[in-house]
Amino acid sequence: MSHAPLASACAAVLRRDLTLAWRRRGDIVMPVLYALIVITLFPFALGPEDALLQRIAGGAVLVTMLLAMLLALDAMFRSDIEDGSLEQLMLSPQPLALMLGMKILAHWITTALPLIVIAPLLAGMLHLPAAVMPVLVYALLLSTPLLSLMGAVLVALTAGTRRSGMLLALMLLPLCVPVVIFAAGAVAAAQQGLPWLAPIAWLGAALVMALVLAPLACAAALRIALDA
Amino acid sequence: MANWIPLWVHKLSSPPNFYRFAGIVRPWALALALISGAIALYGGLVLAPADYQQGDAYRIIFIHVPCAWMGLFIYGLMAVASFISLVWRIKLAEVVAMESAPIGAAFTFITLVTGSLWGKPMWGTWWTWDARLTSELVLLFLYLGVIGLYHSFEDRRQGARAAAFLAIIGIINVPIVHFSVNWWNTLHQGSTVRILGPSKISGDMLWPLLTMMAATKFYYIASLFGRVRTDLLSMESGKEWVKQIAEREGKA
Numbered sequence: 001m002s003h004a005p006l007a008s009a010c011a012a013v014l015r016r017d018l019t020l021a022w023r024r025r026g027d028i029v030m031p032v033l034y035a036l037i038v039i040t041l042f043p044f045a046l047g048p049e050d051a052l053l054q055r056i057a058g059g060a061v062l063v064t065m066l067l068a069m070l071l072a073l074d075a076m077f078r079s080d081i082e083d084g085s086l087e088q089l090m091l092s093p094q095p096l097a098l099m100l101g102m103k104i105l106a107h108w109i110t111t112a113l114p115l116i117v118i119a120p121l122l123a124g125m126l127h128l129p130a131a132v133m134p135v136l137v138y139a140l141l142l143s144t145p146l147l148s149l150m151g152a153v154l155v156a157l158t159a160g161t162r163r164s165g166m167l168l169a170l171m172l173l174p175l176c177v178p179v180v181i182f183a184a185g186a187v188a189a190a191q192q193g194l195p196w197l198a199p200i201a202w203l204g205a206a207l208v209m210a211l212v213l214a215p216l217a218c219a220a221a222l223r224i225a226l227d228a
Numbered sequence: 229m230a231n232w233i234p235l236w237v238h239k240l241s242s243p244p245n246f247y248r249f250a251g252i253v254r255p256w257a258l259a260l261a262l263i264s265g266a267i268a269l270y271g272g273l274v275l276a277p278a279d280y281q282q283g284d285a286y287r288i289i290f291i292h293v294p295c296a297w298m299g300l301f302i303y304g305l306m307a308v309a310s311f312i313s314l315v316w317r318i319k320l321a322e323v324v325a326m327e328s329a330p331i332g333a334a335f336t337f338i339t340l341v342t343g344s345l346w347g348k349p350m351w352g353t354w355w356t357w358d359a360r361l362t363s364e365l366v367l368l369f370l371y372l373g374v375i376g377l378y379h380s381f382e383d384r385r386q387g388a389r390a391a392a393f394l395a396i397i398g399i400i401n402v403p404i405v406h407f408s409v410n411w412w413n414t415l416h417q418g419s420t421v422r423i424l425g426p427s428k429i430s431g432d433m434l435w436p437l438l439t440m441m442a443a444t445k446f447y448y449i450a451s452l453f454g455r456v457r458t459d460l461l462s463m464e465s466g467k468e469w470v471k472q473i474a475e476r477e478g479k480a
Contacts, residue, residue, distance in 0.1 A: 154394070157377060157390045157394055158377065158380070158390075160381060160386060161377075161380040161381055162380075167376050170369060170372055170376055171373040171376075171377065171394060173366075174367075174369040174370045175397070175398070177362075217393075217397065221390070221393055224314075224386070224389045224390050225390055
């Protein structure tokens with residue numbers, strides 16, 4: 001019996017997840033709405049002073065993105081575990097890490113990409129200068145896949161538990177601190193007119209490492225959490 | 229290479245043998261911890277001279293620094309035990325890793341509390357977002373994440389394996405905590421005790437510090453062995469050796 005070629009298996013997983021997400025478009029909008037609402041809370045909480053909002057804009061947008069992604073992460077494998085398709089994936093002859101990598105990619109496209117699209121709008125609401133916007137977008141383009149990858153490992157670990165939402169925050173927070181520091185550092189440096197390439201390069205290096213290691217770790221974590 | 233060392237280790241890793249071994253070692257470790265702790269406190273609080281800059285306030289380091297070392301040391305040990313438990317599926321390694329986590333979290337918590345108690349008179353603030361302080365707080369969160377994940381599974385061995393995996397992932401933070409003082413030049417002072425080369429600390433202050441470090445190590449052993457013994461009993465509660473112990477204790 002011959003197996004499906006690797007590329008077409010990857011494409012099938014990706015297409016399936018994207019189709020499922022598209023059928024439930026309302027779920028894609030949720031993180032975006034959430035981020036929008038959190039950002040509007042800042043001027044209410046801190047006062048509408050332009051200079052203050054401008055100073056916190058980069059960090060506030062990054063933290064909001066992180067929280068929105070955290071909420072969406074919880075659902076990454078849930079429906080697949082409930083309907084048994086994840087177990088089919090684990091039994092399939094193709095390497096599990098690669099299949100999970102495709103699932104993570106699909107998840108990133110459906111949750112992080114819409115967030116990145118509205119990020120300049122959110123930052124604009126807090127008066128971030130237009131010149132800094134590209135740096136913010138670069139930082140998000142590199143840091144959100146990192147969060148997706150690390151989050152996927154942790155979600156996989158909690159896959160066998162009932163209550164995982166709060167626990168996920170507790171586990172992800174320590175690991176994402178460096179990501180937030182470098183991403184916010186790049187935006188802050190750009191805002192002050194300093195060179196901002198170094199923190200972006202660090203994020204890129206971390207992303208490359210996570211791209212290689214995280215799917216493998218994710219597969220190992222799922223095996224631990226599900227096979228018992 | 230003598231053959232008895234691997235043999236001894238191998239035998240020790242069986243729960244009844246370790247239960248007996250830990251029962252013998254534990255009172256000694258506890259006694260050593262109390263004695264060396266008392267000596268270190270006397271040496272640190274009474275014998276050591278006051279610091280030329282900080283006066284008597286620096287004496288908190290005799291608690292603060294050994295606890296900080298222990299926070300990192302236990303994390304490393306927990307990660308090693310986790311690795312062993314994942315690779316070789318040794319039950320004892322799982323128990324050691326999971327029972328180390330609360331002790332390490334407690335040491336980290338003490339480090340944070342004593343640090344902020346010292347920070348108020350010295351730096352004029354309870355807390356600052358300094359690199360070392362923040363990374364130490366992150367270390368506490370890592371411990372809490374491991375403990376939380378362990379307890380969120382219904383099957384304890386499955387929980388232990390998942391939490392062990394998390395502990396290994398979290399190890400990337402340990403070098404960040406350790407080197408944070410050197411990498412980011414912020415409020416927290418650099419390290420003064422060196423393993424290689426002479427320490428930048430007076431001998432009168434150094435020996436109580438090292439004695440206290442030994443005391444915390446002994447305390448860790450005593451505490452860990454006590455916890456592991458209890459855990460082994462409850463994990464193996466259906467086994468013959470636990471029944472024998474229960475019957476013996478019941479008669480006595």
